[in-house]
Amino acid sequence: MGVLTHLPGAVRLVEVGPRDGLQNEPRVVPTEDKVRFIEALAEAGHRHIEVASMVRPDLVPQLADGEEVLRRLQPRPEVVFTVLVPNERGLERALRAGARSIAVFTAASDTFSRKNTGASIEESLKKLEAVVRRARQENLRLRGYISTAVACPFEGKTAPEKTAALASRLRGLGIDNLSLGDTLGVADPLSIDRLLDAIEEKCPPPEGESSALSGLALHLHDTYKRALANALVGLERGIVEFDASAGGLGGCPFAPGASGNLDTALLVETLHAMGIETGIDLARHRRAVEIIRGPLTAARNLEPTNTRER
Numbered sequence: 001m002g003v004l005t006h007l008p009g010a011v012r013l014v015e016v017g018p019r020d021g022l023q024n025e026p027r028v029v030p031t032e033d034k035v036r037f038i039e040a041l042a043e044a045g046h047r048h049i050e051v052a053s054m055v056r057p058d059l060v061p062q063l064a065d066g067e068e069v070l071r072r073l074q075p076r077p078e079v080v081f082t083v084l085v086p087n088e089r090g091l092e093r094a095l096r097a098g099a100r101s102i103a104v105f106t107a108a109s110d111t112f113s114r115k116n117t118g119a120s121i122e123e124s125l126k127k128l129e130a131v132v133r134r135a136r137q138e139n140l141r142l143r144g145y146i147s148t149a150v151a152c153p154f155e156g157k158t159a160p161e162k163t164a165a166l167a168s169r170l171r172g173l174g175i176d177n178l179s180l181g182d183t184l185g186v187a188d189p190l191s192i193d194r195l196l197d198a199i200e201e202k203c204p205p206p207e208g209e210s211s212a213l214s215g216l217a218l219h220l221h222d223t224y225k226r227a228l229a230n231a232l233v234g235l236e237r238g239i240v241e242f243d244a245s246a247g248g249l250g251g252c253p254f255a256p257g258a259s260g261n262l263d264t265a266l267l268v269e270t271l272h273a274m275g276i277e278t279g280i281d282l283a284r285h286r287r288a289v290e291i292i293r294g295p296l297t298a299a300r301n302l303e304p305t306n307t308r309e310r
Helices: 017-021 031-043 066-072 088-096 110-117 121-137 160-172 189-202 227-237 264-273 282-300
Strands: 012-015 048-053 080-084 101-107 141-147 178-182 216-220 241-244
Touching: 012 264, 017 031, 017 048, 031 048, 031 066, 031 282, 048 066, 066 080, 066 088, 080 141, 088 121, 101 110, 101 121, 110 121, 110 141, 121 141, 121 160, 141 160, 160 178, 160 189, 178 189, 189 216, 189 227, 216 227, 227 264, 241 264, 264 282
Parallel strands: 012 048, 012 241, 048 080, 080 101, 101 141, 141 178, 178 216, 216 241
Antiparallel strands: none
């Protein structure tokens, strides 16, 4: 039999445009435009949207209004609004704003981890322990990111076994939903396949599941236009959750060369053509992209908010 013979009937999408998509913009997008964008995405059928980040405002000024964005969003029982949280201080900010879902993050590269968070991998894991413990006390939904899962801009290729070992440690902390990030967008289908092999070999499955790939998501940047092909490999391997960004927006201010994410519309179009359900109304999704296009165009025509090298 050929490839793509074991496909799911439906997948879950995590829309990261409002957070990962806007964090690398040269200017701050007004809060009201971010809220309109997010609300339109929810109207398009998105059921999990990453809306903000509680990182230090001086490091990522584009997301400094995260608390206000979260407060302004209309509560929707069917939609999960997630915020990225780097540490206990960020968690406190998220809780004050009413967050019920958080994402924490580390990296498979020590150098990237230090540049991104000011802490080594080991130090970042210690910080995460406290955040996860408090999140469980508050009954928050919890997600974890592993950046540089395939390669690092400073250290080169990441051994699949190293990423898998880190995933195992995060599962040990109680983070079952893990998103593997191809931060530079350099992955190819074979490297994704090998990474998933390593996860199956070295990482325990979530409680109650038989496969280590259960609860796993792929976060694919599209620098070399291979993100969609890489997603299809994940589908064949049983991955049913993918991060994607409206309009292909995105990038990482701490990863030189990182470009935008896998375009949500492209992924949805492909999945629908294959008979795989997403719950997304493409026409409404495209309207959401148009809502943010104007503010982004205006912002890009101004001087950068933060011109220091990051």
